[in-house]
Amino acid sequence: MIVEQDDDPIDFTNELPEFNFINARDVEYSNITIEPHLYEVQVKGTFFNEMEFEDFPFERLIMAVEVEPVRPYTSDLSYMVIDPDSHIDKTVKVPGWETGDYQIRVEEYAYDETDQFPRFTAEFVVERSVLGSFVKYIFPVSMITGLSLLIFYIPDNFTPRIYLTAPLLLLLIYLHQGALDDIPPVGYMTMFDKVMLINYSLFITAIGSLAIQMKSHVTHSDHKKVKQINDRMRYIIPAIIVVGIIVIFGT
Structure with a gap:
């Protein structure tokens, strides 16, 4: 002064x-x-x-x-x-x-x-550094979700698919909660929460597809129909990503 x-x-x-x-x-x-x-x-x-x-x-x-x-x-x-x-x-x-x-x-x-x-x-x-934040927060959860989508390319063997998706889903939830510990508790959705919603939607699609295929296999024993369900659900994945980005980040 x-x-x-x-x-x-x-x-x-x-x-x-x-x-x-x-x-x-x-x-x-x-x-x-x-x-x-x-x-x-x-x-x-x-x-x-x-x-x-x-x-x-x-x-x-x-x-x-x-x-x-x-x-x-x-x-x-x-x-x-x-x-x-x-x-x-x-x-x-x-x-x-x-x-x-x-x-x-x-x-x-x-x-x-x-x-x-x-x-x-x-x-x-x-x-925060944009590159550092991407590598620390976005890349790990995206990689885990990407691994879960490999179930669409595994041959008709349901046991490995279940073993692949269940642990990855638990790991995804753990990383989500761990990342939110880096900020104070807030009552609104952050950008990271919105990204996680897209990842959860992809997981639900993958697990839902697996459940439908297992039911069709047990009920009808129709391997051709199981493969058709798998192919159709696989092509829905890009649409879910695009719609999720538009709906969540466009509002």
């Missing part, structure tokens, strides 16, 4: 400025420098703000620091100005994330009709 006017009546050596970090707790101050028109302090604390995880695992999160003056109590007597040299330190790193754009602004915030405060906000974006 700096005041450049030589004739300004404010003298920080006589009265320190009071300000509040709106979205922080356990704030600690250190390395304080005080001059008549300069008050510099290093701040450490736990900051929080709303985050949206709809695009998980490709989400972009906004990290914010919000500051308001405590005294004076009216915006007519308090001013917050952005220094042109203000910026986010280039050495800032968030493990496992990539840092993106940043924005620094000052705007009026009204708690009611009479209480208005200038609020300083510094925001910067962190996001």
Whole structure:
């Protein structure tokens, strides 16, 4: 916080400025420098703000620091100005994330009709690596689902098909729940949940096809009909993928 006017009546050596970090707790101050028109302090604390995880695992999160003056109590007597040299330190790193754009602004915030405060906000974006997220989350579940679809190419032997699909389905559910542990509990569907719906639909199609073929084999012992059912269900798979993508991601 700096005041450049030589004739300004404010003298920080006589009265320190009071300000509040709106979205922080356990704030600690250190390395304080005080001059008549300069008050510099290093701040450490736990900051929080709303985050949206709809695009998980490709989400972009906004990290914010919000500051308001405590005294004076009216915006007519308090001013917050952005220094042109203000910026986010280039050495800032968030493990496992990539840092993106940043924005620094000052705007009026009204708690009611009479209480208005200038609020300083510094925001910067962190996001996951697209390639890293694909390899870590999307590729494993897609590979498991792809393996389950091999039942359409296994000869007329139902036992190996059952042994192939059942463990893979359990593994798919396990990976789904494990991936969601990487984000806080949310009450809405993420992009990853939508991808998993497509995978579950493919599994249901594969298992349903297997059940129909087994019933036809036991009831009619018609190997030709069993093969026809297998071929028809196999050709439905691409349609399920396309329709799933359109319905889930198009809404």
